[in-house]
Amino acid sequence: MIKEQLNVLINLAASDRTIGEKEAKVIQMIAKANGISAADLDAMMKSPKPVGDLSAFSEEQRFENLYHLIQLMKSDGQVFKSEVHFCEQMAEKLGYKKGVVSELSGRIFSDPSITSDRKDLFNRAHKFLK
Numbered sequence: 001m002i003k004e005q006l007n008v009l010i011n012l013a014a015s016d017r018t019i020g021e022k023e024a025k026v027i028q029m030i031a032k033a034n035g036i037s038a039a040d041l042d043a044m045m046k047s048p049k050p051v052g053d054l055s056a057f058s059e060e061q062r063f064e065n066l067y068h069l070i071q072l073m074k075s076d077g078q079v080f081k082s083e084v085h086f087c088e089q090m091a092e093k094l095g096y097k098k099g100v101v102s103e104l105s106g107r108i109f110s111d112p113s114i115t116s117d118r119k120d121l122f123n124r125a126h127k128f129l130k
Contacts, residue, residue, distance in 0.1 A: 011051055026068075
């Protein structure tokens with residue numbers, strides 16, 4: 001399941017045509033924390049797969065995906081419309097209304113070392129479930 005989540009993040013990072021250094025570091029950190037080797041991640045980043053069906057994820061997995069997507073979108077200090085649009089599309093594939101992206105993005109920090117109140121964010125996101 002973690003590889004599918006990483007693939008979603010890689011697709012987001014590449015949505016503006018290039019994976020930036022900060023975006024790559026965030027993805028590497030998440031991969032390492034979940035036991036994915038650098039070689040496996042490198043292969044995934046060189047040829048990302050299309051994003052498949054995300055409906056099999058539990059609500060917690062959906063939220064974690066959404067959280068990391070928004071964090072990654074903000075990681076390079078620039079938020080492009082293409083990234084926002086991709087996040088909204090992924091939110092909908094995860095079973096949320098796309099308004100969840102704007103609801104959470106002001107409360108999620110680009111720096112992974114700054115943690116947000118996950119329980120509050122989870123509760124806010126829950127209100128946007130379809």
